[in-house]
Amino acid sequence: MDRARNFMPGPNQELLDAKPLRSLAPMFPAPMGVNINQSSTPPLVVVTPVGQFPTGFGAGSLPAFGPFASFSATANTFSPAGTSANVPIDVTPVSAYKTRPSGVTPLNDDDEPYSVAQTSASERKAKRPADLAADGSNGVKFKHPKPIYKNHVAGKLLAFLPTSYSTPREAVEAVHMTFEALRRRHLQMDETQDVSRRADLKAGAIMMASEIRANAGKRVGTAPGVEIGDIFYFRMELCIIGLHAPSMGGIDYMSAKFGNGEDSVAICIVAAGGYENDDDDTDTLVYSGSGGNSRITEERHDQKLERGNLALERSLHRKNEIRVVRGFKDPAALAGKIYIYDGLYRIQESWKERTKFGINCFKYRLQREPGQRDGAAIWKRTQRWIQNASTRGTVIQHDLSSGAETFPVCVVNEVEHEKGPGHFTYTTQVKYPRPLSSMKALQGCGCQSVCLPGDANCACGQHNGGDLPYSSAGVLVCRKPVIYECGEACHCSLNCRNRVSQKGVRCHFEVFRTTNRGWGLRCWDPIRAGAFICEYAGEVIDELQVNLDDSEDDYIFQTVCPGEKTLKWNSGPELIGEESTYVSPDEFQPLPIKISAKQIGNFSRFMNHSCSPNVFWQPVQYDHGDDKHPHIMFFALNHIPPMTELTYDYGVVGAGTNRSKTCLCGSLTCRGLF
DNA sequence: GTTGATTCAAGTCA
């Protein structure tokens, strides 16, 4: 029923949807590669997308369209820099460009008006156009480095990276996903050797060295492809997607040209969350300048008006937009911290304050630009709900699962009057046609207490190809044809890390009414990439008793080959000298299992399809050994901010199914049918 | 489980 309703047309997304799915962005032609093979430098193939990239500035004045709106702007249609800026500002980055490494040349070095290839600083200064503000448009002008995206390293195509990007969002997601995959794999290897070598920094270093990054070069204003509400768990993530360059420092700044003058201005700050005063006012932020603490000695001294502090001071006068990343203590994250991109702010005032150590420090009050959708505010709201579910208003059912799930699954309808989904019987389990005892048994390990990575005697580790599939934090490292969790036959305890999905749901979900796709599923908690989400519960359909009338059943799960984004979720092994685990659509082998959640099921039956999903399915075994009928478990494809609709790829039309439906996912890479 | 001290760090600017 609900999936059937997905085909009603409708132009708008949910108000709370964190992703603006529609955009007017031009499609980039698939980039070509150029192989520059130098003996002294690693052979590199660089691909450069051709096309206009957004200025970054201006998004604040187009709140109705979200960050992508500016992307459609051409060189002559820039918007004023935000509603509150009456003063013409003309800014040109001066020291914004990383010097191109020797041996690496972008393919397209032509000089488009507002898109510049990377050149050396001296070259750039020499040819900086003097007429940037000549059109009197009151607009803000930038020259931006042309982003370089690579999917080749050492002359080899990296299977885990897309061959082309049609939007900055895709590029950012691919870079971010690659970072996370590398980080998980390094963590897995470190844990195998029982050492800690900062997998985040290691993954970041590989990304930097391979130049797999987005938005290289600095810019004032939005970072294309990074959306308000996007969440991060490591500072390096901000670095490689070009949101905030310093890997440690809190203030990112650059030198920019303002009319006839030149100034250093702040472009992004990370507010570590140490100064959270007013909980309800998420639109203002008091930020402290940096410095004053000597790392070596215990000495403290007054902060100086230089570097980042000076840039903030200049930004106060220049009134330029500053990206703000807010850090919060996240009780659910192991490191205890989560970073949320909260959009653009402007500095209102600055002052000096004497700290408790008796030193002078600079303070800056920042005001969030109006008209932007909520970022950190959503997180604060959902954190309250998690602590006390009754603070969640407009609930039409308090617990769809009637207590069957760890946490209540509420139902909300904020768009129309439908009182809830049609009747079904709630179950958290998948029901097999035959009893488990009659199915093939799963072999077990003899580990005492818990299985440990690197234990060559652990049969379960061997069964999974040598490594335990989950990190100590319970995050899946890599997609595989099947994951073997520890089960009944194992000697290890329930605390074993190789029992992630069988322990069930650990997040707070809600079923909500979408504007045009029936009911959907979203989560109050931020979910990190690789985290377990839920099982597809329902009845396993016995293929010996084929139900010919299942065309009426919109709740059937089948292992249809998903799109590229799902298939490429792996560890990026080529980057660290490991063999590719990529399975192409040609090689993809569907399983015979079919699960129907029409009569019985859990909340996963409300998860909608998207061609650009944030969730993927993964076969998992733990209570039987019939590899053709595994459990279907869902995991997060990337970090998912709270209240973002959860979607997975139902699969490519024509591959193993004769039913197809018009897709309303709105993704730019939408295949049209599923 | 939570908190504080301790240690080792990456990228960028000057």
Next chain:
DNA sequence: CTGACTTGAATCAA
């Protein structure tokens, strides 16, 4: 080109 500058993340002890 090198060092100074910035503080995060992980671990271990209390």
